[in-house]
Amino acid sequence: MEPVIEVRNVKKSFEGKEVLDGVNLTVEKGDAVAIIGSSGSGKSTLIRCIAGLEDIQSGQLFLKGKEIRDKNETVGKIGMVFQSFNLFPHYSVEDNIARPLITVKKMNPEDARKKARNLLEKVRLSEEASQYPSTLSGGQKQRVAIARALAMDPEILAFDEPTSSLDPELAHEVFSTINELAAEGQTMLIVTHQLNAISHFATRVAFLNDGKIEVEGNCDEVLRRPDNGNLKSFLKMVEFGAI
Amino acid sequence: MDFSVILPYAHLLPAALKVTIEIGIVGFLLAVLISIIVGSLRSRKLPLIFRVILSVYVEVFRGTPLLVQLFFVYYGLPSLGIKLAPVTAAIITMGLNSGAYLSENVRASILAVDKGQYEAAHMLGYSPLQTNVHIVLPQAMRIAIPSFMNGFSSIVKETSMASVLPVIELTKLGNQVYAKTYHPFEIYILLGVIYFVLTYFLTFLAKWLERRAAVWNQ
Numbered sequence: 001m002e003p004v005i006e007v008r009n010v011k012k013s014f015e016g017k018e019v020l021d022g023v024n025l026t027v028e029k030g031d032a033v034a035i036i037g038s039s040g041s042g043k044s045t046l047i048r049c050i051a052g053l054e055d056i057q058s059g060q061l062f063l064k065g066k067e068i069r070d071k072n073e074t075v076g077k078i079g080m081v082f083q084s085f086n087l088f089p090h091y092s093v094e095d096n097i098a099r100p101l102i103t104v105k106k107m108n109p110e111d112a113r114k115k116a117r118n119l120l121e122k123v124r125l126s127e128e129a130s131q132y133p134s135t136l137s138g139g140q141k142q143r144v145a146i147a148r149a150l151a152m153d154p155e156i157l158a159f160d161e162p163t164s165s166l167d168p169e170l171a172h173e174v175f176s177t178i179n180e181l182a183a184e185g186q187t188m189l190i191v192t193h194q195l196n197a198i199s200h201f202a203t204r205v206a207f208l209n210d211g212k213i214e215v216e217g218n219c220d221e222v223l224r225r226p227d228n229g230n231l232k233s234f235l236k237m238v239e240f241g242a243i
Numbered sequence: 244m245d246f247s248v249i250l251p252y253a254h255l256l257p258a259a260l261k262v263t264i265e266i267g268i269v270g271f272l273l274a275v276l277i278s279i280i281v282g283s284l285r286s287r288k289l290p291l292i293f294r295v296i297l298s299v300y301v302e303v304f305r306g307t308p309l310l311v312q313l314f315f316v317y318y319g320l321p322s323l324g325i326k327l328a329p330v331t332a333a334i335i336t337m338g339l340n341s342g343a344y345l346s347e348n349v350r351a352s353i354l355a356v357d358k359g360q361y362e363a364a365h366m367l368g369y370s371p372l373q374t375n376v377h378i379v380l381p382q383a384m385r386i387a388i389p390s391f392m393n394g395f396s397s398i399v400k401e402t403s404m405a406s407v408l409p410v411i412e413l414t415k416l417g418n419q420v421y422a423k424t425y426h427p428f429e430i431y432i433l434l435g436v437i438y439f440v441l442t443y444f445l446t447f448l449a450k451w452l453e454r455r456a457a458v459w460n461q
Contacts (some may be wrong), residue, residue, distance in 0.1 A: 053362055076368035086363035088458050103377055104368040132459040152367060231381045 079149030282349025306457025
């Protein structure tokens with residue numbers, strides 16, 4: 001099967017500090033890949049490079065077999081869900097989803113709104129359609145952000161720590177949406193700290209340490225039977241709530 | 244004190260008030276337009292030449308007296324073959340002057356919009372222009388409403404400076420009535436009251452606008 005995303009030996013440094021040090025990663029269609037690792041391991045940088053929000057210094061990125069040479073090439077094809085939601089505060093919930101379709105995809109307003117309402121139903125926020133984002137809880141905001149990203153029919157959804165700024169119960173809301181998407185076969189790449197949530201949706205887990213993917217495998221291999229020392233100590237730290 | 248001396252001239256008031264309001268409103272709208280364009284441009288990375296031109300504009304209009312600017316536009320520009328009617332000259336000068344001040348507020352408001360908004364818009368496929376028009380400017384304008392409304396009431400008060408040009412607005416009318424009646428106290432009190440009522444009305448408008456925009460306040 002053709003990979004949706006392929007990362008080949010990608011390097012990235014900020015002011016001389018190597019953040020990504022030759023990362024290789026492949027995301028197949030229907031995969032839900034979770035990227036874990038301690039703070040500063042380069043997880044967010046990796047997903048931002050893939051999304052085209054950061055330039056890479058060397059290596060190659062491929063989207064559906066085609067090399068991404070310009071960061072605009074990922075636009076509309078990678079749906080990004082941010083830690084801080086980044087909803088448009090001046091648009092209602094429905095408009096957050098419909099307006100990009102009207103403005104960017106030139107969809108006619110009626111179809112765009114219909115699509116927005118369908119997606120809101122999917123994330124169970126139909127009743128909030130006419131509200132402004134400022135009136136929503138964090139979990140609701142993030143589900144709107146997911147619906148907004150889905151509306152563009154992206155090849156892949158990329159989540160950059162989608163629940164880091166949420167209380168556990170609100171994080172749970174967001175993860176149940178993610179679980180449902182995984183069950184539908186939505187291709188996803190998720191950076192997260194929430195290890196106990198991963199096993200419900202992730203087809204594969206990658207452990208990033210010091211800018212390198214040190215371990216990659218299914219949930220069982222990575223989370224329950226780790227044989228890598230760094231991964232073991234990372235899992236211990238998470239277990240003790242240090243991360 | 245005898246306000247009745249003004250009465251014979253009362254019929255001249257509507258025309259003068261109209262000129263004042265015209266210069267104030269059109270000047271303000273021009274200032275808003277200029278400030279949005281200049282403020283948006285100055286909030287981005289521009290080629291050096293544009294940066295220099297825009298900052299010369301802003302600094303010159305902020306660094307010289309409005310009165311001198313008015314004289315220059317009305318009396319000076321004809322030497323370059325640009326002859327403007329007095330009301331037009333006043334509107335253009337007011338617009339350019341306030342536009343320079345307000346552009347700095349617009350720039351600051353644009354910079355206050357969260358970086359995440361640009362990233363979200365980019366990922367959804369918005370072009371830089373679309374991002375500015377649909378996402379950033381509406382939010383920046385919301386932030387800038389108070390300074391815009393301040394600018395508006397400043398302009399309304401500054402229209403009195405247009406009295407140095409051959410145009411009969413409120414202050415000029417007051418001066419003329421004073422010259423005929425020699426009752427400065429009554430005349431300038433009344434003049435002050437009229438300006439005050441105008442700007443006070445604007446304060447209410449500003450509050451109403453802010454309340455409306457607060458609907459989506461974060």
